[in-house]
Amino acid sequence: MNSYNVITLFPELIEEWKNTGIINKALKNNLVNIFPINLRDFGIGTYKQVDDAPYGGGPGMVLMPEPLDKAIRSTKSDVNVFLTPSGQQLNENIINNLLEYKSINLVCGRYEGFDQRILEIHSDYEISIGQSVVSGGEIPALYLLEAMIRKIPNVLGNPESLLSETFTDNKIDFPVYTRPEVFRDKKVPEVLLSGNHQKIEEWKKNNLKDI
Secondary structure: OEEEEEEEOOHHHHHHHOOOHHHHHHHHOOOEEEEEEEHHHHOEOOOOEOEEOOOOOOOOOEEOHHHHHHHHHOOOOOEEEEEEEEEEEOOHHHHHHHOOOOEEEEEEOEOOOEOHHHHHHHOOEEEEOOOOOOOEOHHHHHHHHHHHHOOOOOOOOOHHHHOOOOOHHHEEOOOOOOOOOEEOOEEOOHHHHOOOHHHHHHHHHHOOEEO
């Protein structure tokens, strides 16, 4: 069973997300485990400090290395994945590589990011989900988790969905349609209504786009 730890300052966000859609189904069917780890529990001193001002000056605060080190060492995961906007851009190859590991720590940044030394000591992967910045790594971590979990056998109701979706084989998926046949004068392509499966498959292949 795949097991994922999410090291975060907002474990309640991860817990709430576990109640949704295919994630909840995967958890109930014992196909995956997800454990939020509260970074604050490893904070320093009475106030459980986890961040401090950057050396050399500058705006914002930086996550201190000691709490993160303790949180990471409290687990026995195969690899550590840090969610950071400066990381490698997420793609299907990375997702498939990560699925080879049975246990992963997903480490969520916050404030101005991680002390560089914690990356040098613990980082196996640094991953970004896009060329933009959000306030923390939680949403990118959830994005990555869902991208991985949906590929685990028996999570999706129809596993064939994985064979012809966007980004498979460097393609963007063909357009899809449902009822009604005509909507605001726009009609469903006739071939999809024909019942001719060979022609339908040809239409789908011809309407795939290269990335």
